[in-house]
Amino acid sequence: MKTNGMRLTVSVLALVASGSMALADSMDDLVAAAKKEGSLTTIALPHDWCGYGDVIAGFKAKYGLEVNELNPDAGSGDEIEAIKANKGNTGPQAPDVIDVGLSFGPSAKAEGLLQPYKVSTWDTIPDAAKDADGYWYGDYYGVLAFEVNTDIVKNVPKDWPDLLADDLANSVALAGDPRSANQAIQAVYAAGLSAAKGDASKAGEEGLKFFAELNKKGNFVPVTGKAASLAQGATPVVLRWDYNALADRDTLKGNPPVEVVIPATGVVAGVYVQAISAYAPHPNAAKLWMEYLYSDEGQLGWLKGYCHPIRFNDLAKNGKIPADLLAKLPPAEAYEKAVFPTLEEQGAAKEVISKQWDTVVGADVAK
Template structure:
């Protein structure tokens, strides 16, 4: 079973719910407000080493090259990385903070899709923190009040087993009968990459960032035609033959290529030309983080040249891309792994209001699609 089983497409199991409930019974943690917090990178790093670890949630090792980042972070700072529920979805991350708030098992830092940043702030689950390199992050990749910052972003892509079907170049191609019962889709109400697929389909069908209804209607058309199958994992769907067409961020396909090749899958990845859409994942510090300095240091690391180059070698676009290019700190290997410039230039990030509107649209309209699967 893939380690990305529910990272992008939410499936709340009884086991997960039970584990969260049991964890919430643990002893309470000291509030961050009662702890010494470093005032610069040097003091944050010193205090983080005393805290010994950073507690993360929903950070799979093969998502955006996090496995390499964990090792490099620990080697540099002497702070261990602990990851709870690595395959949890963004929705599950917020639930975990609610359930574990004030407990020693509460995560320090999240990794949530953009559409979940608003709920995280409004529900009081995150704490304001401005890292030292925040000025080099474009305004559309960070919260003006410092509640969150996106260290990287990706491009919605279509991953295909070319042994089974032709590689579609556009969303319209997916209407071809050859894809009947072979297109995997999750639930956009709970997973950021699935919502990205709906948004990209909207852009391909006359919609806009302000109105993703045409994307919902497009997937309804696919469902009615029998093209779709419900699935919670791109890699599992392709490996088992459950489906031959999947949607995900470009950087995640690089993380499962070896696994799929070993299973006899000829993975081919394309960005649909009629629906180019990219978006960020945010890494907010949680409210009253149990390891407040280690949490801050992790965010600093992700933005650093070292952390950003590790992101980029998987195809994840560092938030500081332009600043790194100008400073000459983006490695040639990392730059070669990124999506082509002509694709990156076509990405327009949604505003908070547009993200909230998209959430509402799928909340109102996806049930009919789900019922047809």
């Protein structure tokens, strides 16, 4: 998923002093140790996801290491199982690193499957998106956005209440079933967070109330919104992760024109996290991979793939984001309000939304 303009050696030495890096005592030593290992084994990294193809190529070119890529289409659960299945294996089927959904980080830590490591840019990663002990850390995220077909929708909604407008009858769709799909659950949560004025404890309940009103008014379309249904006009407004919406905008090439809007309130971020296997056959290569991903270069690699780097606010504040990349995104200030729900908040909202959708909203979302 990504060089850092800062001098890494001092930071890395500081990590050594804190015990975070056991196998290398400077950045130069880390690079040397990784090269001695010779390779890195990854898993579940499709090249078209968040620009991973270019990120992997950049890492290989920078450090001269081979990257052994296992099962690019695996899911987070498969990655965890791969660590478990290869605890005593130092061969090519044992992953060194994983990239998983947020909830998988704490559970993998609890099972003893991860080892701690704090990258040199650690302090610029939001606290809510990382384990305090360094066992897992968010790397990129999307925020829930409105993907709008502007051939059909002339008054483009700017915030959640705007979706209730009379001219959006039979227009608004979720990108999944909120009884089971995380993206859809998070969209309902985001609408509820807006209605509850930021009170996470009420977001699930308020989100259901909002969608009940949206459905009663006739604006909600109970099908899974996709690029095709957006283009055809069946779902001219789709609520989905911004990086999916932005990729659709490119794919559709103006036919129809697509506007991607980050809502004014209820800006909810969905995080994917990185971690190093406790049984990594190439632990130094794994740490070097993490240094690369969290460097400026690595973080901008995500941005090129429309995934929001976890260090976005820090990069923007320091003028590190190229103008051409920013031009392809909604305004930077739109992301400054992004909320990173805690695991507890996510779990509570999921429980309410998935189990009460039928009784409160009563719309059966079709695939």
